[in-house]
Amino acid sequence: MYFESIEALLNMSGHGVYVWSSVAVTLAAMLWLVSAPLLNHRALLKEVNRDIQRQQDRELALKATVPTDNHKESH
Structure with missing residues (x-):
């Protein structure tokens, strides 16, 4: 495994905030692109x-x- 613990995975050597916020924004955009046309x-x-x-x-x-x-x- 690449990370020793869940905490290390979430932290990603101090870059976790940027990585996980990017993942969240990407998933939100993808959900919007699927649900809006429906x-x-x-x-x-x-x-x-x-x-x-x-x-x-x-x-x-x-x-x-x-x-x-x-x-x-x-008549």
């Missing part, structure tokens, strides 16, 4: 579903307000 994709799908539902509601409302020829009485 979250944006979900939000976009929800928005598209809302738009589709609104369009369907408009079409139903339009059909309900347009008079049809079937209800005319012939």
Whole structure:
């Protein structure tokens, strides 16, 4: 093993603060690069579903307000 103890691994001869903070920043950036597009994709799908539902509601409302020829009485 390269280090005698966990403390030596974390300290890394005085460079541990820089090494571990770099590791933490890199992992945070990688997590963000993976999760941000997934979250944006979900939000976009929800928005598209809302738009589709609104369009369907408009079409139903339009059909309900347009008079049809079937209800005319012939004399």
